[in-house]
Amino acid sequence: MLSSFTLGQYYNTTSVIHRLDPRFKLLQLIFIIAFIFVCKNFFALFLMCALVLIAMLLSKVPFRMYLRNLKVILPIVVFTAILNMLYVNQGEVVLFSWWIITVTLDGVLKAAFMVIRILLLILISAVLTYTTTPTELTDAIESLLKPLKFLGLGELVHTLAMMMTISLRFIPTLTDETDKIISAQKARGADLESGNILSKIKALLPILIPLLFSAIRRADDLADAMDCRCYSGGKGRTRMKKLVPGAKDYITTTILIVVFAAVIVVGKVF
Amino acid sequence: MQNIIEINNLTFQYDGDSPNSSAAVEGINLQIEKGSFTVILGHNGSGKSTLAKLLNGLLLPTEGSVSVDGLLTTDEKNIFEIRRKLGMVFQNPDNQIVCTVVEEDVAFGPENLGLEPSEIRKRVDSALETVDMTEYRFAAPDRLSGGQKQRVALAGILAMEPECIVLDEPTAMLDPKGRKEVIETITRLNKEKGITVILITHFMEEAENADRVIVMDSGKITADGSLFDVFSNTGLIVNAGLALPQSVELLSVLKQKGFNVKPGYISPKAAAKEIYRALKGGTL
Numbered sequence: 001m002l003s004s005f006t007l008g009q010y011y012n013t014t015s016v017i018h019r020l021d022p023r024f025k026l027l028q029l030i031f032i033i034a035f036i037f038v039c040k041n042f043f044a045l046f047l048m049c050a051l052v053l054i055a056m057l058l059s060k061v062p063f064r065m066y067l068r069n070l071k072v073i074l075p076i077v078v079f080t081a082i083l084n085m086l087y088v089n090q091g092e093v094v095l096f097s098w099w100i101i102t103v104t105l106d107g108v109l110k111a112a113f114m115v116i117r118i119l120l121l122i123l124i125s126a127v128l129t130y131t132t133t134p135t136e137l138t139d140a141i142e143s144l145l146k147p148l149k150f151l152g153l154g155e156l157v158h159t160l161a162m163m164m165t166i167s168l169r170f171i172p173t174l175t176d177e178t179d180k181i182i183s184a185q186k187a188r189g190a191d192l193e194s195g196n197i198l199s200k201i202k203a204l205l206p207i208l209i210p211l212l213f214s215a216i217r218r219a220d221d222l223a224d225a226m227d228c229r230c231y232s233g234g235k236g237r238t239r240m241k242k243l244v245p246g247a248k249d250y251i252t253t254t255i256l257i258v259v260f261a262a263v264i265v266v267g268k269v270f
Numbered sequence: 271m272q273n274i275i276e277i278n279n280l281t282f283q284y285d286g287d288s289p290n291s292s293a294a295v296e297g298i299n300l301q302i303e304k305g306s307f308t309v310i311l312g313h314n315g316s317g318k319s320t321l322a323k324l325l326n327g328l329l330l331p332t333e334g335s336v337s338v339d340g341l342l343t344t345d346e347k348n349i350f351e352i353r354r355k356l357g358m359v360f361q362n363p364d365n366q367i368v369c370t371v372v373e374e375d376v377a378f379g380p381e382n383l384g385l386e387p388s389e390i391r392k393r394v395d396s397a398l399e400t401v402d403m404t405e406y407r408f409a410a411p412d413r414l415s416g417g418q419k420q421r422v423a424l425a426g427i428l429a430m431e432p433e434c435i436v437l438d439e440p441t442a443m444l445d446p447k448g449r450k451e452v453i454e455t456i457t458r459l460n461k462e463k464g465i466t467v468i469l470i471t472h473f474m475e476e477a478e479n480a481d482r483v484i485v486m487d488s489g490k491i492t493a494d495g496s497l498f499d500v501f502s503n504t505g506l507i508v509n510a511g512l513a514l515p516q517s518v519e520l521l522s523v524l525k526q527k528g529f530n531v532k533p534g535y536i537s538p539k540a541a542a543k544e545i546y547r548a549l550k551g552g553t554l
Binding site: 133135166169172176222227228229230232237238239240241242 | 365373377386394411
């Protein structure tokens with residue numbers, strides 16, 4: 001039942017995007033998202049579309065994987081489109097009018113603009129999650145937040161990264177365990193499927209309590225094991241793998257800066 | 271030979287227990303020689319796991335002292351040095367792997383020691399090689415079998431280059447194949463690398479390669495000697511709440527029936543030889 005649930009959505013293949021330094025990838029993603037919002041007109045937006053499309057092609061992840069992501073957010077897209085069409089009532093060209101509903105050309109354009117924006121956001125985020133393992137992401141976040149140690153927050157950053165690592169490590173373990181508990185409770189005659197929402201929530205209790213109990217016991221064991229391996233927080237700790245940016249990272253960043261500059265110029269000129 | 275572990279008059283009582291209840295570990299005196307292979311046997315609740323945790327300062331003695339390579343566990347500033355010298359592997363492999371990739375988990379210990387990245391790399395590669403898990407170095411731990419996971423946990427300890435490894439029921443949750451893999455690896459570490467091994471278990475068959483066997487019951491050591499000596503005294507094993515290995519049981523029944531056999535042989539092969547000797551000797 002839960003075994004189909006996979007952690008993150010890393011798509012294992014080798015591509016330029018896969019091999020980028022995860023810190024660069026993460027920062028590039030943040031800037032691309034920012035610039036998707038900066039776009040003032042369709043011309044600028046088309047530049048971003050081209051950028052996202054190229055990133056998707058370079059990632060070597062099949063398009064159906066991306067489509068799957070879009071399917072999930074379809075309701076939000078439709079909702080946004082309708083809302084924008086109805087709310088924007090400016091412009092002379094009225095396409096459709098009935099009772100209190102008026103749809104203008106401007107409204108349709110605005111809706112299209114918003115929809116493209118959302119789609120781009122989802123697609124470019126998917127490029128990151130398909131090409132970067134959760135571990136790489138955690139390392140990137142820890143490394144990027146390192147400057148916070150000058151504010152005395154170094155240990156906090158390390159602790160958060162360690163918590164992320166441990167969570168990622170234990171999600172499959174606890175998923176397996178949940179499956180086992182569900183089977184065990186079913187074998188004892190527990191009814192998990194029928195009834196209204198309230199009785200379904202109630203039926204979850206016999207699953208959640210043993211799960212919580214076992215998670216705490218595991219945490220206790222893990223703490224012992226970490227103690228035994230001389231863990232004492234982030235202080236004095238080194239890493240085996242150092243993230244080292246290469247030519248790919250600088251080249252992609254340069255390309256992005258050019259595109260961003262173009263977006264600003266196009267936004268001003270047209 | 272030099273001792274790596276010195277335990278003097280060690281008593282430990284858990285905080286929550288009432289002062290009148292018996293201690294988890296009581297009045298233990300024990301020396302472990304460098305490079306030896308010791309098996310500690312005992313049923314659940316005999317105090318063997320508590321003893322393990324006392325060895326590297328996860329628990330501190332209520333009375334008495336424990337020292338590892340001359341360092342007292344009660345001295346706060348020794349604790350990391352002790353834990354580096356004395357690595358520990360626990361029962362549940364799932365609960366001691368920290369990272370999501372095998373080689374990164376093996377690197378966890380050396381990273382905590384603050385070693386240079388190149389040195390960590392070297393140790394990780396050699397530790398994975400030693401436990402024969404190199405081909406799985408990029409795997410996710412949850413995809414491995416129990417025996418493989420336990421070998422990864424062992425590699426994580428080896429990468430810290432310990433002098434002594436304590437294994438607290440490392441095979442209790444494994445299938446027979448995984449159990450064999452782990453025991454073979456431990457034996458090899460002891461014989462080839464000269465690492466002191468203390469194996470805590472209730473599977474008597476795993477004592478086969480031990481230089482020394484210690485039996486614990488109710489927090490006390492009730493037997494301590496060579497494999498043969500300890501298993502010759504079958505009454506003592508049974509009193510400690512342990513089931514005799516089949517071969518030992520067979521030999522002791524034969525002995526009761528008047529055959530001239532000694533029951534201290536744990537492996538079926540050695541037991542068969544002993545029976546053969548007794549029969550050929552013609553004592554019937």
